[in-house]
Amino acid sequence: xxxxxxxxxxxxxxxGDIRAVDDxxxxxxxxxxxxxxxxxxxxxxxxxxxxxxLVEPTDGDIExxxxxxxxxxxxILRRVGAxxxxxxLYKYLSGYENLSLFARMSGMKVSRRRIMDQLQQVxxxxxxxxxxxxxxxGMKQRxxxxxxxxxxxxxxxxxxxxxxxxxxxxxxxxNLILELSRNQQKTVLVSSHLLSEIELIASDILIVDxxxxxxxxxxxxxxxxxxxxVEIQAVFPEKARQVMVSSDWKDRLQKQRGDTFIFELGREExxxxxxxxxxxxxDVLAIRPRHSLEDYFLSLTSxxxxxxxxxx
Amino acid sequence: xxxxxxxxLFKIFRRPRTYIxxxxxxxxxxxxxxxxxxxxxxxxxxxxxGISDSFYVPYELILNGxxxxxxxxxxxxxxxxxxxxxxxxxxxxxxxNMGTLRLLVTRPVSRTRLMLAKFTAxxxxxxxxxxxxxxxxxxxxxxxxxxxxxxxxxxxxMEQIGRNDILWRYFAAFGYAAVALSTxxxxxxxxxxxxxxxxxxxxxxxxxVIVLTILSxxxxxxxxxxxxxxxxxxxxxxxxxxxxSKASGDGQxxxxxxxNLPAILRSLAVLLSYIALFVTTAIVVFRKKxxxx
Numbered sequence: 001x002x003x004x005x006x007x008x009x010x011x012x013x014x015x016g017d018i019r020a021v022d023d024x025x026x027x028x029x030x031x032x033x034x035x036x037x038x039x040x041x042x043x044x045x046x047x048x049x050x051x052x053x054l055v056e057p058t059d060g061d062i063e064x065x066x067x068x069x070x071x072x073x074x075x076i077l078r079r080v081g082a083x084x085x086x087x088x089l090y091k092y093l094s095g096y097e098n099l100s101l102f103a104r105m106s107g108m109k110v111s112r113r114r115i116m117d118q119l120q121q122v123x124x125x126x127x128x129x130x131x132x133x134x135x136x137x138g139m140k141q142r143x144x145x146x147x148x149x150x151x152x153x154x155x156x157x158x159x160x161x162x163x164x165x166x167x168x169x170x171x172x173x174x175n176l177i178l179e180l181s182r183n184q185q186k187t188v189l190v191s192s193h194l195l196s197e198i199e200l201i202a203s204d205i206l207i208v209d210x211x212x213x214x215x216x217x218x219x220x221x222x223x224x225x226x227x228x229x230v231e232i233q234a235v236f237p238e239k240a241r242q243v244m245v246s247s248d249w250k251d252r253l254q255k256q257r258g259d260t261f262i263f264e265l266g267r268e269e270x271x272x273x274x275x276x277x278x279x280x281x282x283d284v285l286a287i288r289p290r291h292s293l294e295d296y297f298l299s300l301t302s303x304x305x306x307x308x309x310x311x312x
Numbered sequence: 313x314x315x316x317x318x319x320x321l322f323k324i325f326r327r328p329r330t331y332i333x334x335x336x337x338x339x340x341x342x343x344x345x346x347x348x349x350x351x352x353x354x355x356x357x358x359x360x361x362g363i364s365d366s367f368y369v370p371y372e373l374i375l376n377g378x379x380x381x382x383x384x385x386x387x388x389x390x391x392x393x394x395x396x397x398x399x400x401x402x403x404x405x406x407x408x409n410m411g412t413l414r415l416l417v418t419r420p421v422s423r424t425r426l427m428l429a430k431f432t433a434x435x436x437x438x439x440x441x442x443x444x445x446x447x448x449x450x451x452x453x454x455x456x457x458x459x460x461x462x463x464x465x466x467x468x469x470m471e472q473i474g475r476n477d478i479l480w481r482y483f484a485a486f487g488y489a490a491v492a493l494s495t496x497x498x499x500x501x502x503x504x505x506x507x508x509x510x511x512x513x514x515x516x517x518x519x520x521v522i523v524l525t526i527l528s529x530x531x532x533x534x535x536x537x538x539x540x541x542x543x544x545x546x547x548x549x550x551x552x553x554x555x556x557s558k559a560s561g562d563g564q565x566x567x568x569x570x571x572n573l574p575a576i577l578r579s580l581a582v583l584l585s586y587i588a589l590f591v592t593t594a595i596v597v598f599r600k601k602x603x604x605x
Contacts, residue, residue, distance in 0.1 A: 049603065053418070054602070055603065056602060073422075074422065080418070088410055089412065090323065101322070102419065
């Protein structure tokens with residue numbers, strides 16, 4: 001039986017009249033990579049800040065490692081490492097000094113060797129004595145992660161860790177998260193609006209929208225891989241539409257955007273439907289599978305409405 | 313707590329701008345010393361124009377290291393609050409602006425301890441600024457101008473303090489000034505909690521000190537007993553009291569005496585109360601503050 005590392009119950013936070021987080025409940029199991037998804041402003045960062053005691057909840061409870069966060073704040077934070085949005089550090093200090101400073105604040109006994117080992121792990125050993133103001137964004141992000149890991153935490157919380165990184169930087173972060181989870185048995189909670197990234201690393205996801213939980217569960221159970229969402233682009237959309245709405249697949253048509261029709265089809269149905277369209281004289285320009293989790297996400301959140309409004 | 317304090321001091325003294333204050337004080341003191349070295353007599357003539365008509369004034373004896381230090385302190389202690397506010401006003405707001413505040417607060421240390429460490433570091437910076445000032449103003453002046461009895465003019469009275477009765481008064485005065493400037497540091501520290509960048513608290517602190525100083529100096533009887541005693545700025549210059557001796561029957565200054573020690577101690581208590589009020593409020597506000605930077 002897996003135990004919950006984080007258990008959030010009826011968590012809410014209001015800033016004046018704005019309800020940033022609204023009655024949110026979820027739990028994160030030990031050893032998993034937990035993806036926290038939502039659009040900008042959905043309440044991800046506010047929730048993470050409440051988990052890290054930066055923001056006081058208006059209502060609700062947070063338990064981490066089975067302890068109440070309010071009453072055991074220091075005991076809990078001793079076992080947590082976090083990167084919150086941008087990697088802001090002391091620019092006038094070196095990478096070594098930054099890491100050493102936060103290690104000491106975490107109650108670590110600091111030796112040069114230990115700090116250098118940590119910098120080596122994130123590939124910054126050769127720039128240890130350079131001032132952080134000379135670092136690139138990717139290097140700062142890596143140093144931020146080194147700071148988060150310096151106290152050898154059981155729980156790592158990463159808020160939008162891929163923000164502003166180039167593809168190589170994003171891949172590095174992804175590999176690091178997988179390494180932490182698989183080889184070091186750490187529990188990782190990672191928030192992102194990059195759905196494709198979360199899909200690659202997370203075992204469980206939570207989707208929030210406007211502060212509310214939309215869906216929570218294992219990635220594999222959230223969508224049926226045998227059902228695919230495909231885009232069918234036709235040369236003559238009017239004719240294609242007539243054929244499609246009179247076919248057996250008419251109920252599978254989700255929406256039309258210009259010359260593109262979005263269908264939800266079984267994997268084996270796709271070639272059959274394609275053949276049918278050809279037989280009916282519909283010239284198909286392209287059939288493209290859409291990213292399943294992304295579709296799922298969009299269908300659940302208000303982004304769906306935004307897309308439709310925009311295209312209309 | 314000791315580790316937190318070490319870290320805060322490390323951050324203060326690793327920032328190049330911290331040393332601007334030390335450089336500013338050094339340059340101001342050296343400029344005053346240079347001016348008095350080459351034209352001190354004219355300065356004293358101007359200062360004692362009312363008295364020199366009635367008495368013979370031995371300017372060459374009066375212009376010694378102790379008097380020069382007194383002149384420097386009179387001139388500088390009014391402006392040093394600006395330098396103190398530069399650092400104290402940056403302690404929390406500067407971290408919020410850099411984005412490092414959220415890193416600090418997610419460490420396993422209590423917010424109260426963090427704040428106490430930050431304020432203590434501000435006070436240590438203030439004291440070091442004063443030690444630097446004391447070294448330059450007192451020791452260098454003693455070296456350049458020599459030592460002798462110190463004669464200071466107060467209203468229409470000239471007071472002569474024996475050369476062996478002066479140094480302890482300077483130490484007491486610097487000690488008092490440290491408390492006075494720590495009050496400014498505490499105010500800047502409090503304002504720093506409310507801001508997301510350090511310009512606001514620094515400018516606000518200086519503005520408050522200027523407005524209250526003007527109010528403290530105004531000769532309006534209505535304010536004398538109703539407002540002035542409660543302003544911390546009314547008590548910031550009480551360090552001068554250590555240079556006013558009790559007089560014997562024949563008008564001589566009594567060595568080791570202070571004319572109105574209870575008044576100085578009262579002023580000290582007012583300043584300490586303000587420090588306690590400002591720092592406690594800062595901690596209470598910070599403990600409840602949502603860190604959104």
